[in-house]
Amino acid sequence: MKSDVKLLGAWPSPYVLRVRIALNMKSVDYEFHEERFPDKSPLLLKSNPIHKKIPVLIHKDKPLSESLIIVQYVDDVWSSASPILPSDPYDRAMARFWADYIDQTLYPTMKSIRGAADQEGKNRLIEEVREGLALLEDVFKSSSKGKGFYGGDQIGLLDIALGCFLGWLRVVETVNGVKLLNQTNTPELLKWADRFCAHAAVKDVMPETGRLVEFSKTLPK
Amino acid sequence: MKSDVKLLGAWPSPYVLRVRIALNMKSVDYEFHEERFPDKSPLLLKSNPIHKKIPVLIHKDKPLSESLIIVQYVDDVWSSASPILPSDPYDRAMARFWADYIDQTLYPTMKSIRGAADQEGKNRLIEEVREGLALLEDVFKSSSKGKGFYGGDQIGLLDIALGCFLGWLRVVETVNGVKLLNQTNTPELLKWADRFCAHAAVKDVMPETGRLVEFSKTLPK
Structure with a gap:
């Protein structure tokens, strides 16, 4: 089955790493699309037209960007396993x-x-x-x-x-x-x-x- | 009764305004401490030693700063009335x-x-x-x-x-x-x-x- 989670990233990016760790915490399978610095793929430009930056998480064809916002989204959607945000x-x-x-x-x-x-x-x-x-x-x-x-x-x-x-x-x-x-x-x-x-x-x-x-x-x- | 919610702010600040609106949405009574620009009160310096900036919300003697973080906190604590963050x-x-x-x-x-x-x-x-x-x-x-x-x-x-x-x-x-x-x-x-x-x-x-x-x-x- 094709994964419904894609991550556009690049291996040296600390911001992309945040999203990978969050997805791993939740045991979410995802496709990783490596962007080739300094080029930007058409999918990246389409998915994050405002900042044109990685990471972009595409979940069920809906794109999200900004690493801390994505991490909070991951925590919200896969809420049953390993909470990332404190409960208090x-x-x-x-x-x-x-x-x-x-x-x-x-x-x-x-x-x-x-x-x-x-x-x-x-x-x-x-x-x-x-x-x-x-x-x-x-x-x-x-x-x-x-x-x-x-x-x-x-x-x-x-x-x-x-x-x-x-x-x-x-x-x-x-x-x-x-x-x-x-x-x-x-x-x-x-x-x-x-x-x-x-x-x-x-x-x-x-x-x-x-x-x-x-x-x-x-x-x- | 003395309010357990204090807001350190100043009337022209758009960031302070965010917190006032959030508190009003939740019908929370609060004491407003007007900071006199460009001075900073000892309470402000003590409550936000990192950025030394308004707004600072003090709730049950615990200080919080950064307007969007405070607004989300207000939504979390007074969660029963008028949700501020979307549920999806x-x-x-x-x-x-x-x-x-x-x-x-x-x-x-x-x-x-x-x-x-x-x-x-x-x-x-x-x-x-x-x-x-x-x-x-x-x-x-x-x-x-x-x-x-x-x-x-x-x-x-x-x-x-x-x-x-x-x-x-x-x-x-x-x-x-x-x-x-x-x-x-x-x-x-x-x-x-x-x-x-x-x-x-x-x-x-x-x-x-x-x-x-x-x-x-x-x-x-």
Whole structure:
């Protein structure tokens, strides 16, 4: 039977990874359509005419875009297995708040390290990322309640929102010879990162760091 | 009895307006704490240390920020009256998608008209806003299903997300002598805007255009 779930994506994209993890959490079979960067397939342009960006999830011929919106949709539609959003309204709002912080502040800062004008600029941005991760270490301590993930026993929205960037975080660490997650600032997140990458829903879709490093060399500054 | 709901805000803020409308939809009593621009109260700094921005909703002493996240929280907590999010998962995802489009693309463009270097730049931005509103006219036609609001019979997430900017849209129209919502491009939205502003949950909190125009003169370019 042809799957009624298609995902338009590309292997290095952290945003696409979010959707793959969410679908794996729910044991949903899907067809993966690899977009060839920098080209955009006619199906992508038709399915996301506003932003023309991956990921796009097509479910029963209806397209959806924006990774966090798709993850919430996946949680809504396949609601019986492995809840991704916290059940408590306040916890849910806080997960959304920090996911938004990661997308609007933390990741843009991490991404900008590469294009910094000089070493001083790079160092300042690296420090900003470390401060952001230290905040997320505190959030982890309060929201995991002594368990393995932001979502408690299982991966939740915030695990997915932050975890999808671990591959690229390791690229930044490798290329710059620094440790962004470390024993001093983020001891809990350091262990969380290993647990997250080893999780059954993650391990087969998390891109290998060496391959991402090679890919990053092909990107414009 | 002292209310267990406080809202930190300021009358000209469209983002604060979203929360007021959501609370009105749910008939929730709340204390309104007016922040005096450009100062920030100690309570605001303590409640939103990350962004230091309004709106902040404090419910049972727990603070929340980011307007769309607060609106969804209000809908989750006071779930029995007037649903704000659509019940269908796909409709819910699309409402979130367009609300995000308004915040990330449409409103920043509208806001930048003021600071444009010359008339040509202003005209280009005005045209972009018109194109965005024409998209939202199409969304209205499909999601309202012949009824008065994006949410159908009642105000929903997308009504609140777009409607909160109507005051500022009218400021841009007044100051620049243009019509952003008009009979040619957006006949349905033109009628929707009147219905929205006249709605019981909106009419007493929507700022008066003339007052916003005066306020806008005090803002830096």
